[in-house]
Structure formats: C-alpha cells, structure tokens
Amino acid sequence: MSPKSSKQLEEIKEKKRNLIMDHALRLFAENGFQATRIDQIAKHCGVSKGLIYNYFASKEELLKEIINRSLTEVYQYFDINRDGYLTEDEFEYFIRQVFRILKEKRTFWQLFFQLLMQKEVREEFINHSVTPPDINSGEPDVIQNLENYVLNVLSDYFRKKTEKSADGYDPLSELILFAIALKGLTITYLFSDEKTSIFDFEKIVDLIIEKYK
Amino acid sequence: MSPKSSKQLEEIKEKKRNLIMDHALRLFAENGFQATRIDQIAKHCGVSKGLIYNYFASKEELLKEIINRSLTEVYQYFDINRDGYLTEDEFEYFIRQVFRILKEKRTFWQLFFQLLMQKEVREEFINHSVTPPDINSGEPDVIQNLENYVLNVLSDYFRKKTEKSADGYDPLSELILFAIALKGLTITYLFSDEKTSIFDFEKIVDLIIEKYK
Amino acid sequence: MSPKSSKQLEEIKEKKRNLIMDHALRLFAENGFQATRIDQIAKHCGVSKGLIYNYFASKEELLKEIINRSLTEVYQYFDINRDGYLTEDEFEYFIRQVFRILKEKRTFWQLFFQLLMQKEVREEFINHSVTPPDINSGEPDVIQNLENYVLNVLSDYFRKKTEKSADGYDPLSELILFAIALKGLTITYLFSDEKTSIFDFEKIVDLIIEKYK
Amino acid sequence: MSPKSSKQLEEIKEKKRNLIMDHALRLFAENGFQATRIDQIAKHCGVSKGLIYNYFASKEELLKEIINRSLTEVYQYFDINRDGYLTEDEFEYFIRQVFRILKEKRTFWQLFFQLLMQKEVREEFINHSVTPPDINSGEPDVIQNLENYVLNVLSDYFRKKTEKSADGYDPLSELILFAIALKGLTITYLFSDEKTSIFDFEKIVDLIIEKYK
DNA sequence: GATGAATGAGTATTCATTCAT
DNA sequence: CATGAATGAATACTCATTCAT
Numbered sequence: 001m002s003p004k005s006s007k008q009l010e011e012i013k014e015k016k017r018n019l020i021m022d023h024a025l026r027l028f029a030e031n032g033f034q035a036t037r038i039d040q041i042a043k044h045c046g047v048s049k050g051l052i053y054n055y056f057a058s059k060e061e062l063l064k065e066i067i068n069r070s071l072t073e074v075y076q077y078f079d080i081n082r083d084g085y086l087t088e089d090e091f092e093y094f095i096r097q098v099f100r101i102l103k104e105k106r107t108f109w110q111l112f113f114q115l116l117m118q119k120e121v122r123e124e125f126i127n128h129s130v131t132p133p134d135i136n137s138g139e140p141d142v143i144q145n146l147e148n149y150v151l152n153v154l155s156d157y158f159r160k161k162t163e164k165s166a167d168g169y170d171p172l173s174e175l176i177l178f179a180i181a182l183k184g185l186t187i188t189y190l191f192s193d194e195k196t197s198i199f200d201f202e203k204i205v206d207l208i209i210e211k212y213k
Numbered sequence: 214m215s216p217k218s219s220k221q222l223e224e225i226k227e228k229k230r231n232l233i234m235d236h237a238l239r240l241f242a243e244n245g246f247q248a249t250r251i252d253q254i255a256k257h258c259g260v261s262k263g264l265i266y267n268y269f270a271s272k273e274e275l276l277k278e279i280i281n282r283s284l285t286e287v288y289q290y291f292d293i294n295r296d297g298y299l300t301e302d303e304f305e306y307f308i309r310q311v312f313r314i315l316k317e318k319r320t321f322w323q324l325f326f327q328l329l330m331q332k333e334v335r336e337e338f339i340n341h342s343v344t345p346p347d348i349n350s351g352e353p354d355v356i357q358n359l360e361n362y363v364l365n366v367l368s369d370y371f372r373k374k375t376e377k378s379a380d381g382y383d384p385l386s387e388l389i390l391f392a393i394a395l396k397g398l399t400i401t402y403l404f405s406d407e408k409t410s411i412f413d414f415e416k417i418v419d420l421i422i423e424k425y426k
Numbered sequence: 427m428s429p430k431s432s433k434q435l436e437e438i439k440e441k442k443r444n445l446i447m448d449h450a451l452r453l454f455a456e457n458g459f460q461a462t463r464i465d466q467i468a469k470h471c472g473v474s475k476g477l478i479y480n481y482f483a484s485k486e487e488l489l490k491e492i493i494n495r496s497l498t499e500v501y502q503y504f505d506i507n508r509d510g511y512l513t514e515d516e517f518e519y520f521i522r523q524v525f526r527i528l529k530e531k532r533t534f535w536q537l538f539f540q541l542l543m544q545k546e547v548r549e550e551f552i553n554h555s556v557t558p559p560d561i562n563s564g565e566p567d568v569i570q571n572l573e574n575y576v577l578n579v580l581s582d583y584f585r586k587k588t589e590k591s592a593d594g595y596d597p598l599s600e601l602i603l604f605a606i607a608l609k610g611l612t613i614t615y616l617f618s619d620e621k622t623s624i625f626d627f628e629k630i631v632d633l634i635i636e637k638y639k
Numbered sequence: 640m641s642p643k644s645s646k647q648l649e650e651i652k653e654k655k656r657n658l659i660m661d662h663a664l665r666l667f668a669e670n671g672f673q674a675t676r677i678d679q680i681a682k683h684c685g686v687s688k689g690l691i692y693n694y695f696a697s698k699e700e701l702l703k704e705i706i707n708r709s710l711t712e713v714y715q716y717f718d719i720n721r722d723g724y725l726t727e728d729e730f731e732y733f734i735r736q737v738f739r740i741l742k743e744k745r746t747f748w749q750l751f752f753q754l755l756m757q758k759e760v761r762e763e764f765i766n767h768s769v770t771p772p773d774i775n776s777g778e779p780d781v782i783q784n785l786e787n788y789v790l791n792v793l794s795d796y797f798r799k800k801t802e803k804s805a806d807g808y809d810p811l812s813e814l815i816l817f818a819i820a821l822k823g824l825t826i827t828y829l830f831s832d833e834k835t836s837i838f839d840f841e842k843i844v845d846l847i848i849e850k851y852k
Numbered sequence: 853g854a855t856g857a858a859t860g861a862g863t864a865t866t867c868a869t870t871c872a873t
Numbered sequence: 874c875a876t877g878a879a880t881g882a883a884t885a886c887t888c889a890t891t892c893a894t
Contacts, residue, residue, distance in 0.1 A: 009894095013857080030332045034247035038885060048859045053886065110330065117327045117404055119243040173420050180417065181390060184397025191330050204393065207386050222874090251868060261876045263870080272868065435873095439878080456758045460673035464864060474880045479865065536756065543753045543830055545669040599846050606843065607816060610823025617756050630819065633812050648853090655853095677889060687855045689891080698889065 017055050020045050021066050029111040033063055067115075070108040077101055086157045092209050094153075098182065099205050102189060110190050154178070178212045230268050233258050234279050242324035246276055280328075283321040290314055299370040305422050307366075311395065312418050315402060323403050367391070391425045443481050446471050447492050455537040459489055493541075496534040503527055512583045518635050520579075524608065525631050528615060536616050580604070604638045656694050659684050660705050668750035672702055672760075706754075709747040716740055725796040731848050733792075737821065738844050741828060749829050793818065817851045 023044040027036045038059055042049045056062040077097065086094060102109055115121045158171040158178070185208065189201050236257040240249040251272055255262045269275040290310065299307060315322055371384040371391070398421065402414050449470040453462045464485055468475045482488040503523065512520060528535055541547045584597040584604070611634065615627050662683040666675045677698055681688045695701040716736065725733060741748055754760045797810040797817070824847065828840050 009856085016857090032245075032247065032331045032333075034245065035331075035333070037883090049885085050860065050887080051858055054857070059885070114327070114330045117323065117330065118245050118248075122404070122406075176412070176417055177394060177420060177424065180397035180401060181394045182397065183401055184393035184395065184399075186397075187400050188393060188396055199389070204389055207390060211390065226874090250866090262868090263876055264874080266869070267874075435877085442878090458671075458673065458757045458760075460671065461757075461759070463862090475864085476866080476881065477879055480878070485864070540753070540756045543749065543756065544671050544674075548830070548832075602838070602843055603820060603846060603850065606823035606827060607820045608823065609826055610819035610821065612823075613826050614819060614822055625815070630815055633816060637816065652853090676887085688889090689856065690854055692890070693853070 013055075016047075016051075020047070020052055020055055021062070021069060024062055025066050025070075025111060026107050028063065028066070029107045029114070032114065033059075033111075066108070067112065070105060070112070073105070074101060086153055088161075088213055091157055092213055095182070095205065095209055098186075099189075099201070102186060106190060109186070113187065113190060151175075151179070174212070178208075181208055181212075226268075229260070229264075233260070233265055233268060234275070234282060237275055238279050238283075238324060239320050241276065241279070242320045242327070245327065246324075279321070280325065283318060283325075286318070287314060299366055301374075301426055304370055305426055308395070308418060308422055311399075312402075312414070315399060319403060322399075326400065326403060364388075364392070387425070391421075394421055394425075439481075442473075442477075446473070446478055446481055447488070447495060450488055451492050451496075451537060452533050454489065454492070455533045455540070458540065459485075459537075492534070493538065496531055496538075499531070500527060512579055514587075514639055517583055518639055521608070521631060521635055524612075525615075525627070528612060532616060535612070539613065539616060577601075577605070600638070604634075607634055607638075652694075655686070655690075659686070659691055659694060660701070660708060663701055664705050664709075664750060665746050667702065667705070668746045668753070671753065672750075705747070706751065709744060709751070712744070713740060725792055727800075727852055730796055731852055734821070734844065734848055737825075738828075738840070741825060745829060748825075752826065752829060790814075790818070813851070817847075820847055820851075 020041065024036070024041045027041055027044065038052060039049050042052055045052075052062070056065060155171070155175055158175045162169045162171040162174060185201070185204055188199060192199060233254065237249070237254045240254055240257065251265060252262050255265055258265075265275070269278060368384070368388055371388045375382045375384040375387060398414070398417055401412065405412065446467065450462070450467045453467055453470065464478060465475050468478055471478075478488070482491060581597070581601055584601045588595045588597040588600060611627070611630055614625060618625060659680065663675070663680045666680055666683065677691060678688050681691055684691075691701070695704060794810070794814055797814045801808045801810040801813060824840070824843055827838060831838065
C-alpha cells in the first residue's frame with residue numbers, strides 16, 4: 001500500500017523536528033518567546049512557515065516540546081535513579097556536571113530562566129505541579145522533582161559532612177549558602193557575554209568546590 | 214486659569230504619571246513587557262488608553278522611563294558620592310541596604326532582571342543609556358556604572374580585609390564568591406513566592422554577613 | 427471624568443453595530459458564512475477590519491449576534507405571548523404575517539436556512555436546545571420554541587376547523603399538508619431570483635389561504 | 640505488465656474514484672463544501688492527500704464531478720426520453736419515484752440543496768454547465784432542464800385532470816400547490832433527523848398522492 | 853500508482869497608536 | 874486634560890496544491 005520507502009523517512013522527520021527545535025530555542029533564548037516570530041524560525045531553518053505546523057501544533061506547543069526535550073535530557077545526565085548518596089568525590093563530580101550541563105545546553109537554560117521569571121509561566125510550570133503522577137509529557141513536575149531531588153541529596157551530603165568535622169558548622173546554613181552561590185554562578189554565567197566577561201567561570205567552580213567540598 | 218491651579222495641575226499630572234508607571238511596572242513584571250497590553254495598563258489605572266499617550270510617547274518610552282525612575286532612586290540610596298571606602302560596619306550596612314532595596318522595589322527588580330535576560334533588550338535598553346535626554350544627572354550607562362562602582366568598593370574592602378587577616382585568603386576569590394552569593398540570593402528572593410518559599414531570607418542575609426564580613 | 431460628550435455616542439455605536447451586522451448578513455447570505463472574509467465586510471461597511479473586532483469578538487460571534495437580533499425581532503412580530511388561539515381571520519393574518527416577515531427579512535432567512543442545512547449547525551442550534559431556560563442570549567431554544575409554538579397554535583386551529591366541518595378531514599393530515607406547503611413556499615420564495623421567477627408569490631399565498639382557511 | 644492487468648487496473652481506478660467521491664459527498668453534505676478539508680476526505684478514504692489529486696484536478700473539480708455523477712443518474716431514473724404524458728398511475732409512480740430517489744441519494748440531495756442556496760455557487764456550478772467537457776451526453780444546464788421538464792409534464796397532467804373534473808379547479812393553481820408541497824416535503828425530509836423526527840414521511844407521501852392524484 | 857513532506861498564498865485576529873470630540 | 878472609536882501593520886495559523894521518492 002504505502003511506498004514509504006523505508007524508516008529512513010522517520011529519521012529524516014526526527015532530524016527536521018530537532019532542526020526546528022534547535023533554531024527555535026536559540027531565537028527564543030535570544031529575543032524572548034513572544035518577540036520571536038514563526039516565520040523568523042522558518043527562515044532560520046530554511047523551511048516554510050507551514051512546515052513548522054506539520055511538526056508542532058502551535059508556537060506554544062513548540063516551546064513546550066523544547067522544554068520537554070531538554071529536561072528529559074537533563075534527567076538522564078543526573079541519573080536520577082541512583083542511590084542518592086554523595087561521597088566527597090561525587091560531590092565534586094556533581095558540581096562539575098552541573099556546570100557542564102549549563103555549558104552544553106547554555107541556550108536552553110537561558111530560555112528556561114527567562115521563562116521562570118514570568119509569574120504566569122512559573123505558576124503554569126512549577127506551582128501547578130500537582131498534576132497526575134502518571135503524566136507522560138513530563139513537564140510540570142519534572143522541575144519540581146529535579147529541584148527536590150537535588151536539595152535532598154545535597155542536604156544529606158552537608159549533614160554528613162558537618163557531623164564529621166569539628167568546626168561546628170550548621171548543615172542547613174552550609175546547604176543554603178552553597179545553593180545560593182551555585183544559583184548566583186549559574187545566572188552570572190548564563191547571562192554574561194562570554195567574550196567580555198571579567199569572570200573566569202572554570203576558576204569560580206574550582207573555588208566553590210574548594211570552599212564547600 | 215488662575216496661577217494657583219497651574220501649580221496644582223503640575224502636581225496632578227505628576228501623580229498621574231506615577232500612577233501609570235506604577236501599574237505598568239507591576240504588569241510588566243508579572244506578565245512580561247511584550248505580553249502586557251496598553252489597554253490593560255489603562256484599565257488598571259482607571260484611565261483611557263489615549264491618556265497614557267499624553268504622558269508617554271510610546272510603550273517603549275514608558276518602559277524606559279520606569280527603568281530610569283527606579284535606577285535614579287537606587288543611585289540616591291547608595292549615596293554614590295561618598296568616599297568609597299567601607300568599614301566592616303559599613304559593609305554590613307551595605308548588604309542590608311541591598312536587601313532593603315530589593316524588598317522595597319521588588320517588582321521593579323523582577324522586571325529589571327527579566328529585561329537583562331533578553332539579549333536584544335540588554336543591548337537596546339541597558340547598554341545604550343537609559344536616561345532621558347533632558348535629564349541633568351547625566352549618567353550615560355547607569356547599570357554599568359552601578360556595577361563597576363559596587364565592584365570597586367567591594368574589591369577594596371576585601372583587599373583590606375584579607376591583608377589584616379592571617380588566613381591567607383585570596384581577596385579576589387573572596388570578592389567573587391561573595392558577589393555570586395549575593396546574586397544568587399537576589400534571584401532566589403525576587404522570584405520566589407514569598408508565601409510558600411522555604412527560605413527565610415532575613416536569616417540568609419545574616420548568614421552571608423557572618424560569613425563575609 | 428469622562429467627556430463622552432453625550433449618550434449620542436451610544437447611539438452612534440449602536441448604529442455602527444447594526445451597519446456591520448447588516449452588511450455581514452447580506453454577504454453571509456450571498457456567499458456563505460465561510461466564504462465571506464472579514465475584510466470584505468469591512469470594505470462594504472467602509473470601516474477597517476480592526477473596528478469590527480471592537481464590536482464583535484470574532485467572526486462566529488458576529489454570526490451569532492446576527493441570528494440573535496433577527497430571531498428576537500421575529501418573536502416580537504409574532505407576539506408570542508398572546509392567547510394562542512386563532513380565529514379564521516387570525517389564521518389568514520398569521521399566514522400573511524409569515525410571508526411579510528420572509529419578505530422584510532429575506533436576507534436573514536436565506537442565511538438562516540443555509541445554516542440549518544449543515545449538520546453541525548443544526549445540532550448546535552436545534553438539537554442542543556436543551557440549554558438552561560434562563561438563557562439570555564436567546565438563540566438555541568428560540569428556534570425550537572418558535573416552531574413548537576407555531577405547530578401548537580396551528581394544530582389547535584385545524585382541530586377546531588375540522589370539528590366544525592362535515593367533510594371528515596383528518597386534522598393532523600391537514601396540518602401536515604399545510605405546514606409542508608408553507609415550507610415549500612418559503613424555500614421557493616427565498617431562493618428564487620425575484621426578477622426571473624415564474625412564480626407570483628402573492629398569488630400563491632392567496633391560494634394557500636383559500637385552500638386551508 | 641500483462642494486458643489483463645491493465646483492464647483490471649481500470650476497474651480498480653474506477654472503484655477508487657467512486658470511493659473518494661462517496662466519502663467526499665458525505666463530508667461535503669455534513670459539514671459544507673468549504674469547511675471540508677482535503678485531508679479529511681483522504682483520511683476517511685484511507686488514502687493519501689496526494690492520491691486525490693491523481694483522480695481530480697482540484698477540490699472544486701471533485702465537487703463538480705460528484706454533482707455530475709449524481710445528476711446523470713437522476714436523469715436515467717426519470718427516463719427523460721419517454722413520451723411526457725402521465726396517467727394517474729404514472730403520476731403516483733412519479734411521486735413515489737421522487738421520494739425513492741431522495742431516500743437513496745439522500746446525502747447527495749442534502750449537498751445539492753445546500754449548494755443551491757448560495758448565490759455564487761448557484762451561478763458558478765448550476766447555471767454554467769455541470770458536465771465535464773469530454774462527456775457526450777452534453778446537457779448544458781442540467782438542473783434547469785430537469786426542472787423545466789418536470790414542470791412541463793406535471794403542467795400537462797394537471798390540465799388534463801382539471802378538464803375532466805367538474806370542480807372548477809384552476810390547473811395552474813393545482814400545479815403550484817402541488818409543486819410547493821413536494822418541495823416542502825423534500826426539504827423537511829432531507830434535513831430532519833430521521834431518528835427523532837415527528838413526521839412519518841411515507842404517510843405524508845400517501846397524503847399528497849391522495850390529495851393531488 | 854501512492855505517499856506525505858513541503859510550500860505559500862490566504863485569513864482571522866491582535867494591539868500599539870492616532871485623533872476628532 | 875481626557876476619551877475611546879478608529880486604524881492598519883503585524884502575525885499566528887490554515888489548507889489546497891505540488892512533487893520527489
């Protein structure tokens with residue numbers, strides 16, 4: 001019946017989907033979601049406006065799929081199902097991993113933080129995260145889960161670390177200071193102009209590791 | 214008609230200007246600049262769309278004036294003309310001041326960080342002078358100036374501090390870690406839901422002061 | 427506060443609303459709802475596309491309001507709250523009234539019958555007519571009510587008429603034949619080209635009255 | 640390859656043509672011509688969009704061919720070449736035949752009446768010849784011919800009938816009333832929901848025959 | 853023949869901005 | 874000063890149609 005030559009077609013489709021998502025992501029991140037026009041994306045991809053609608057139901061759906069794809073990848077990076085216990089070396093590895101992901105998916109995280117800064121988006125994605133657990137689209141609670149997971153693991157780490165040491169550090173305080181420093185570094189890195197920035201981010205990562213390991 | 218009323222008129226005009234800017238600021242911060250419609254602002258102010266154009270040449274101009282007004286205030290807060298040397302107590306005062314400003318102008322800073330995160334806006338609004346052409350205070354690059362000023366003062370502070378201490382701390386490292394922690398706190402505070410957040414920001418400020426003073 | 431000079435403004439608005447509805451109705455009836463473009467309507471009205479959206483939320487809403495307006499008028503014509511009993515003279519008056527309404531609102535009825543011939547519209551407007559009785563928009567059950575009302579009144583009329591006569595007519599049969607003839611006349615009249623038609627509709631009305639009175 | 644298969648191929652092609660036309664007809668009738676999308680039709684047929692364009696030059700052409708196919712069939716039903724004279728039994732047969740055709744081709748007639756009710760379509764599709772250019776039966780105005788033919792035959796019938804009777808009926812009046820009743824019945828039948836309708840159409844046909852035979 | 857990815861002209865709708873009152 | 878009706882450029886989205894495979 002169907003001469004759909006092969007399953008290569010599926011591959012080609014998948015490639016085009018990703019092509020569109022890649023360009024859209026970059027434009028969304030650079031100019032903002034609202035300010036990016038569909039035909040801009042099309043032009044950057046070298047395809048027609050119409051084709052984008054063969055792959056994505058709407059501009060918003062395109063955005064959601066981008067977020068989805070990226071967060072799913074992040075999950076895999078973090079191997080979320082491992083034992084959840086961190087040794088000192090794993091702690092260092094974790095921090096370097098975070099920074100590596102920021103670097104590799106810089107554009108995505110730029111977009112992601114932009115979005116999180118709008119009340120409605122925040123509510124849509126984060127606070128409404130009480131969505132059914134069997135959800136397959138993997139957006140809303142993905143974030144909450146990720147944050148909770150990370151906080152739990154780190155909380156554990158700092159508790160054990162302060163127990164051993166005699167410095168009388170408060171584990172919660174350590175955790176909070178560390179978390180805040182990491183967020184500060186993240187934001188600074190994501191939205192600095194790599195060429196003109198006075199910061200050497202690799203060194204700052206070393207600094208943080210040195211300080212909190 | 215009478216000379217009196219003309220003075221009062223000016224006051225009324227100024228009040229209305231501020232009314233519009235206040236509502237616009239809140240809406241811009243909550244929903245984003247692009248997503249906020251002029252008639253939304255008008256409705257929230259209880260005035261007509263047309264009136265807004267009596268006070269501001271365009272939506273963009275409205276945004277610029279909001280940024281300008283707030284940054285001018287921030288400058289005054291920081292008393293930019295003082296000697297530029299910080300004692301330990303002044304350092305603590307400085308941090309608390311930062312947090313106080315964040316608290317008092319929370320909405321503005323929410324908007325401000327949103328804007329900073331869009332490349333085009335960053336280039337258009339921030340680097341290319343924010344001040345209106347007729348202003349007399351004439352800071353050509355408000356933000357850059359502010360950041361440089363703060364960094365300078367702090368840099369000085371940490372240099373002197375590490376000189377005194379015998380810990381062998383690197384002043385630049387200290388400065389960077391401090392700056393990053395402050396930025397992390399800022400972001401976390403601005404975009405957390407004050408009612409549901411697990412963080413007690415006052416305490417975190419104490420923590421930071423304790424750590425870096 | 428508001429210099430909305432007078433309530434003349436309201437009148438002007440109402441006039442423009444009606445202007446738009448009139449032109450839209452004609453175009454919808456002539457070319458069909460889907461085939462009529464908003465900017466066609468705008469051009470015919472001598473206004474801009476945008477203005478139409480100041481008065482009507484969407485093309486579909488415009489259609490609904492047209493139907494609504496017309497059906498409401500029809501209701502008034504029929505004085506639906508009168509006693510519901512027809513004498514012979516009232517019967518004749520009723521038929522002439524029907525024809526008069528068809529004539530005066532010819533364009534509307536053309537549109538109306540067109541719409542009724544699409545399954546979805548039929549279901550939307552007629553079969554779903556079990557909508558809450560307190561409805562204020564007056565569309566869905568308006569039609570059903572009107573039909574029921576007319577059928578009831580006529581049913582009554584034919585029952586009484588055949589009782590009196592000795593011809594042994596069946597009242598239901600009479601009603602049905604009459605109703606069908608009326609519908610046939612209606613359709614023929616609405617969709618004939620008045621200039622070229624071989625039918626003289628006034629005479630046919632006389633014929634029907636003569637036959638069924 | 641073999642000559643046999645080429646004949647079979649023709650059959651298969653013809654079957655597929657008809658398959659497409661059948662589904663298209665139903666969808667056109669239910670949702671309207673404009674509102675029916677080509678890919679809807681394709682999906683309903685279980686074929687690709689592209690294939691439809693192998694059989695029909697355009698959506699409009701598809702419509703025209705549907706109309707053409709059905710009208711050609713109708714012509715055959717009515718045996719257009721007979722003597723043109725109706726006996727009483729033939730008159731009854733004629734009416735039952737009309738109703739039978741309505742029943743068998745209900746969907747087509749639904750579509751047909753819809754089309755007739757749009758001025759532009761009326762002009763484009765009906766008056767300007769429906770037949771494909773290569774057809775040999777060459778009726779330039781199928782509908783007009785059909786209507787005229789029917790009216791002629793019936794006119795004759797009623798003339799002769801009233802001549803015989805002593806009731807003093809006007810043959811033209813009788814014809815008109817009859818024609819209108821038939822049209823009313825037609826419309827009522829075509830656009831009623833067969834399941835919920837209060838009318839028993841078989842009985843109404845009997846009624847009409849009884850009345851006008 | 854058959855497919856469905858790709859195209860792009862066409863259309864509804866939005867919204868900053870203007871201007872007569 | 875204040876209004877809100879009016880404008881029209883901009884933009885998301887649709888869908889008939891094409892064509893390489």
